[in-house]
Amino acid sequence: xxxxxxxxxxxxxxxxxxxxxxxxxxxxxxxxxxxxxxxxxxxxxxxxxxxxxxxxxxxxxxxxxxxxxxxxxxxxxxxxxxxxxxxxxxxxxxxxxxxxxxxxxxxxxxxxxxxxxxxxxxxxxxxxxxxxxxxxxxxxxxxxxxxxxxxxxxxxxxxxxxxxxxxxxxxxxxxxxxxxxxxxxxxxxxxxxxxxxxxxxxxxxxxxxxxxxxxxxxxxx
Amino acid sequence: xxxxxxxxxxxxxxxxxxxxxxxxxxxxxxxxxxxxxxxxxxxxxxxxxxxxxxxxxxxxxxxxxxxxxxxxxxxxxxxxxxxxxxxxxxxxxxxxxxxxxxxxxxxxxxxxxxxxxxxxxxxxxxxxxxxxxxxxxxxxxxxxxxxxxxxxxxxxxxxxxxxxxxxxxxxxxxxxxxxxxxxxxxxxxxxxxxxxxxxxxxxxxxxxxxxxxxxxxxxxxxxxxxxxxxxxxxxxxxxxxx
Amino acid sequence: xxxxxxxxxxxxxxxxxxxxxxxxxxxxxxxxxxxxxxxxxxxxxxxx
Numbered sequence: 001x002x003x004x005x006x007x008x009x010x011x012x013x014x015x016x017x018x019x020x021x022x023x024x025x026x027x028x029x030x031x032x033x034x035x036x037x038x039x040x041x042x043x044x045x046x047x048x049x050x051x052x053x054x055x056x057x058x059x060x061x062x063x064x065x066x067x068x069x070x071x072x073x074x075x076x077x078x079x080x081x082x083x084x085x086x087x088x089x090x091x092x093x094x095x096x097x098x099x100x101x102x103x104x105x106x107x108x109x110x111x112x113x114x115x116x117x118x119x120x121x122x123x124x125x126x127x128x129x130x131x132x133x134x135x136x137x138x139x140x141x142x143x144x145x146x147x148x149x150x151x152x153x154x155x156x157x158x159x160x161x162x163x164x165x166x167x168x169x170x171x172x173x174x175x176x177x178x179x180x181x182x183x184x185x186x187x188x189x190x191x192x193x194x195x196x197x198x199x200x201x202x203x204x205x206x207x208x209x210x211x212x213x214x215x216x217x218x219x220x221x
Numbered sequence: 222x223x224x225x226x227x228x229x230x231x232x233x234x235x236x237x238x239x240x241x242x243x244x245x246x247x248x249x250x251x252x253x254x255x256x257x258x259x260x261x262x263x264x265x266x267x268x269x270x271x272x273x274x275x276x277x278x279x280x281x282x283x284x285x286x287x288x289x290x291x292x293x294x295x296x297x298x299x300x301x302x303x304x305x306x307x308x309x310x311x312x313x314x315x316x317x318x319x320x321x322x323x324x325x326x327x328x329x330x331x332x333x334x335x336x337x338x339x340x341x342x343x344x345x346x347x348x349x350x351x352x353x354x355x356x357x358x359x360x361x362x363x364x365x366x367x368x369x370x371x372x373x374x375x376x377x378x379x380x381x382x383x384x385x386x387x388x389x390x391x392x393x394x395x396x397x398x399x400x401x402x403x404x405x406x407x408x409x410x411x412x413x414x415x416x417x418x419x420x421x422x423x424x425x426x427x428x429x430x431x432x433x434x435x436x437x438x439x440x441x442x443x444x445x446x447x448x449x450x451x452x453x454x455x456x457x458x459x460x461x462x463x
Numbered sequence: 464x465x466x467x468x469x470x471x472x473x474x475x476x477x478x479x480x481x482x483x484x485x486x487x488x489x490x491x492x493x494x495x496x497x498x499x500x501x502x503x504x505x506x507x508x509x510x511x
């Protein structure tokens with residue numbers, strides 16, 4: 001598993017697209033919003049948590065199809081299926097690699113971009129915590145969606161349609177945590193619920209993703 | 222092809238051909254009576270004026286929208302466990318109906334919300350959950366349409382239905398946490414007699430029954446359609462090979 | 464017989480659209496069913 005993780009990370013770094021693209025997309029969405037809603041500091045401060053979360057979610061979405069697509073095309077996925085590592089493990093590792101290359105950078109970039117939206121400095125710790133807790137769920141759910149659409153020729157759009165509704169609970173709890181703390185209320189409950197979502201998805205969805213991968217491998221064989 | 226692939230769908234078609242005319246007539250009668258009663262003969266209600274009449278299209282479609290998803294979940298499980306082809310096709314057939322029911326519930330809700338709450342749309346938990354349900358239906362049907370291999374499509378959509386069900390319930394609670402709403406509570410709980418007077422309750426029962434029977438008839442028709450279309454595809458493949 | 468009161472427009476709209484949706488759904492299901500049946504009969508006809 002470690003070897004697979006290392007391989008995926010190496011590939012992501014060498015190919016270069018991984019981090020760069022997701023982060024650049026995050027930056028661009030955050031920059032575009034003030035153009036859309038106007039430059040008033042008060043308004044931006046109020047909607048900053050939501051914007052940061054939605055932008056993070058979209059950037060995660062953008063890189064999802066890379067989770068399995070390359071390995072599918074060159075046949076390494078079929079090879080992995082015959083390896084002693086169970087498919088569930090493969091799915092989990094792939095999701096972890098996606099998180100390390102996308103979720104983690106997004107989490108670290110969140111507070112920096114928060115400055116652009118005049119986010120209250122006092123809520124930065126909560127923002128960091130919510131992104132750190134929530135983005136793994138985005139990666140795992142995304143891995144499931146990517147597994148479903150991996151065999152399709154034009155899976156990209158379908159992938160978004162399938163995955164975005166599944167992101168709703170994560171988004172709600174994550175953005176709500178930041179918003180509550182910006183309003184001076186405790187964010188603990190929201191963060192705990194968010195943690196629950198993440199742990200639950202990490203525990204269960206790899207099984208669904210593995211089942212789906214097996215189906216796709218079988219039908220293409 | 223195994224015996225399951227042929228014999229059982231055949232029996233299903235035979236049963237369906239026998240019951241569909243009955244179901245259709247029953248649905249038509251129930252709907253005409255129920256909706257006609259609701260539309261023409263229901264007195265005005267205290268807080269709603271005559272807008273209470275919208276309940277006869279709103280509540281049944283909303284209930285069907287949810288229950289159809291549950292039926293799809295059961296059918297998906299049957300397919301995954303028993304590999305019963307009719308079951309997977311029935312889930313697909315039901316999804317189309319469910320999508321229309323969701324649209325109907327959302328639309329009539331918006332039309333009702335306008336005079337009652339002064340807005341077409343509010344980010345109220347129930348409304349939001351229905352919108353999310355609508356997205357789930359869309360994704361489910363889109364996946365069916367996108368996968369070419371029929372068995373793989375059935376497998377993938379079934380797994381999606383299972384995962385989607387978990388997330389649909391999760392979203393419902395998340396949305397509750399996120400915003401408390403305007404929508405009145407359920408008027409159709411077991412203590413219904415206390416919540417809603419008989420004059421309104423009886424036509425609603427007829428409408429509910431009508432929607433259920435209509436759904437059954439539609440699922441029978443649409444499932445047999447899917448079976449036949451799949452058989453056509455199989456025959457075409459065989460001819461192409463011969 | 465009946466009055467619709469001040470919300471006549473909304474009630475009518477809700478009913479008309481709902482009934483139209485039902486009719487469209489039934490119509491589409493029915494048309495597709497007939498097409499499928501015809502196709503299958505054409506293909507299976509010569510053999511039996």
